[in-house]
Amino acid sequence: MTAVESAGGLEADALDLYYARMSASIGDKAEMVRHVRPGRALDVGCGSGELLDVLAAAGHEVVGLDPAPESVRRAGARNVHLAYADEAAEVCGPHSLDTVVCSSVLHEVFSYGNADAVVGRESSVSAALVAFRRALVPGGRLIVRDGVMPAPGPARIRVDEPGAVERFLRHSPFRRGHGTDREIHLEQVGPDAFEGEFSSAMEFAFTYTWGERSFAREVREFYGVFRLAEYARFVQAHGFRLVCAREYVQPGYRDHLAGRVSFDRDFPASNGLWVYEVDGGAGRERTVARIGPRQGL
Numbered sequence: 001m002t003a004v005e006s007a008g009g010l011e012a013d014a015l016d017l018y019y020a021r022m023s024a025s026i027g028d029k030a031e032m033v034r035h036v037r038p039g040r041a042l043d044v045g046c047g048s049g050e051l052l053d054v055l056a057a058a059g060h061e062v063v064g065l066d067p068a069p070e071s072v073r074r075a076g077a078r079n080v081h082l083a084y085a086d087e088a089a090e091v092c093g094p095h096s097l098d099t100v101v102c103s104s105v106l107h108e109v110f111s112y113g114n115a116d117a118v119v120g121r122e123s124s125v126s127a128a129l130v131a132f133r134r135a136l137v138p139g140g141r142l143i144v145r146d147g148v149m150p151a152p153g154p155a156r157i158r159v160d161e162p163g164a165v166e167r168f169l170r171h172s173p174f175r176r177g178h179g180t181d182r183e184i185h186l187e188q189v190g191p192d193a194f195e196g197e198f199s200s201a202m203e204f205a206f207t208y209t210w211g212e213r214s215f216a217r218e219v220r221e222f223y224g225v226f227r228l229a230e231y232a233r234f235v236q237a238h239g240f241r242l243v244c245a246r247e248y249v250q251p252g253y254r255d256h257l258a259g260r261v262s263f264d265r266d267f268p269a270s271n272g273l274w275v276y277e278v279d280g281g282a283g284r285e286r287t288v289a290r291i292g293p294r295q296g297l
């Protein structure tokens with residue numbers, strides 16, 4: 001069974017919802033476009049391919065890859081290949097890309113693995129980064145938009161729906177003791193109150209926010225794999241240098257959770273946007289590590 005098959009099993013209406021949600025956040029993704037280098041751009045895990053259209057309209061030559069046959073089907077006539085992230089160099093050719101874009105994909109690579117379907121391992125992300133490094137030209141760009149882990153420390157959440165946290169913990173492949181590189185643990189401390197690491201609370205909240213019909217898929221994903229600065233260090237160790245990074249709350253998250261889940265801490269950032277260049281590149285843009293003071297870099 002491939003990673004994508006093991007991640008599937010969604011009913012048709014849940015699939016429609018999944019793809020509709022990806023397309024709906026296109027505005028949030030458009031910021032990535034201004035960091036794209038002129039030339040050939042790969043959108044990894046492109047889903048049904050809306051970002052490819054935005055990139056093509058901005059004058060880039062585009063190619064997409066996605067290991068889900070349903071994504072390739074929905075991408076239609078766009079230039080999309082059925083492949084995993086770690087196959088990027090084989091699919092596109094070594095040193096053939098000016099930019100690689102990963103929009104909300106690396107957490108899925110972490111959660112489901114590549115073709116090996118290994119769940120919850122940093123090594124799956126590593127394999128993807130090695131492939132991107134090989135596929136990029138000197139000075140090529142890697143643009144990552146993905147979940148970001150909140151600051152360490154305990155948090156308490158209140159949840160409106162009885163049984164929701166227990167159900168989440170029962171189904172999460174990341175619950176404590178299952179040997180994944182990230183673990184989720186929450187303890188009930190009152191009728192509607194739970195305590196644990198802030199990141200565990202956030203993983204519950206970000207799964208819960210998408211509602212019942214998305215639960216089967218979202219519960220299998222760990223969204224905030226690293227803190228903003230940690231992620232930068234991890235990617236840099238693969239031969240990239242950081243150009244800029246920032247974190248933010250994805251539009252809609254606060255509203256979706258209002259009245260359903262409350263935290264005893266400030267609502268944390270949900271997403272990070274990181275821009276890297278292949279080490280040793282010409283560096284057309286000044287290197288500015290715009291990482292917020294809260295990250296304590």
Ligand SMILES: C[S@@+](CC[C@H](N)C(=O)[O-])C[C@H]1O[C@@H](n2cnc3c(N)ncnc32)[C@H](O)[C@@H]1O
Pocket residue numbers: 003004022023029044045046047048065066067068071083084085086102103104105108109112113114115
């Ligand atoms: C949350 S969607 C994001 C889609 C699109 N990039 C966007 O921003 O809307 C994640 C996508 O990553 C794909 N994916 C999952 N595992 C992958 C892997 N190992 N390599 C490449 N893509 C993967 C999924 O099939 C899915 O289309």
